[in-house]
Amino acid sequence: MQLPTNVSSLRGMIEVPGDKSISHRAVMLGALASGRTVIDHFLPGSDCLSTIDCFRKLGVDIRQDGTTVVVEGAGPGGLREPAAVLDVGNSGTTARLLLGILAGQPFHACLVGDESIAKRPMGRVTKPLREMGARIDGREGGNYTPLSIRGGALRPLRYTSPVASAQVKSAILLAGLFADGVTSVAEPHRSRDHTERMVRLFGGEVNVDGLTVSVAGPQRLRGTHIYVPGDISSAAFFLVAGAIVPNSEITLKNVGLNPTRTGIIDVLTQMGADIAIDNVRNEET
Secondary structure: OOOOOOOOOOEEEEOOOEOHHHHHHHHHHHHHOEEEEEEEOOOOOHHHHHHHHHHHHOOOEEEEEOOEEEEEEEOOOOOOOOOOOEEOOOOHHHHHHHHHHHHOOOOEEEEEOOOOHHHOOOHHHHHHHHHOOOEEEEHHHHOEEEEEEEOOOOOOOEEEOOOOOHHHHHHHHHHHOOOOEEEEEEOOOOOOOHHHHHHHHOOOOOEEEOOEEEEEEOOOOEOOEEEOOEOHHHHHHHHHHHHHOOOOEEEEOOEOOOHHHOHHHHHHHHOOOOOOOOOOOOOOO
16 A cells, blocks of 8 residues: 655654653662662653652652652662552553562552553462462452552562563562562563663662573662663654655664564564664663
């Protein structure tokens, strides 16, 4: 199919909004760390703001000014029992990763979300967390929100996941930061590894052996400075536009190129698009 266009070329430089997955994790790990974490190019969308709101209710001092966020880390044992329910809004990432963190806390919390979240199953996360020792109750045996979580001393777990899921893996690894011993997650194939990379950025240790990822707990994280790279999902629109409009030259600044998320670049290159990647840097460590 051919679509007519009057555009002769596309040219310019663009910086797309920050990566949502990394924005979530930066707030979460910053809240757990000792010391201050400064997050630049944060994505101030509703999902990430739900994460900030939940951690404020857990006693963490978080200041946000547009795309800059400053987190005064609570450090080990620093999170506080919330007086109100933790409302994750429409954010499944907030819900599942927060469950992993709450599993390791010596207090009770109640997690809720909007109507959409209430329809999303949480059993793939609550099941392994229960095996680690967390008490989690909710609708249909704890498979749906609202969820009641009472954490505490966790047992390490060697878990084989039936599906490759970055959220399931991340929830278990975050819980493993509080367990006494080695917690590992084996997947049938590779999922996104933002959590593993970012735990290292915050001074933690993560071991990767093929499709198995493990952490030895308990671990102490330290605050850091992080610039959230642009979200390649947002960049994809401009990549495609530049590829299909003749004589175009578009520069996309500071885009995250996690190897698990570069499929759009691989496909466009295979189709003949001329894409160059410059100024590659790795801020994992």
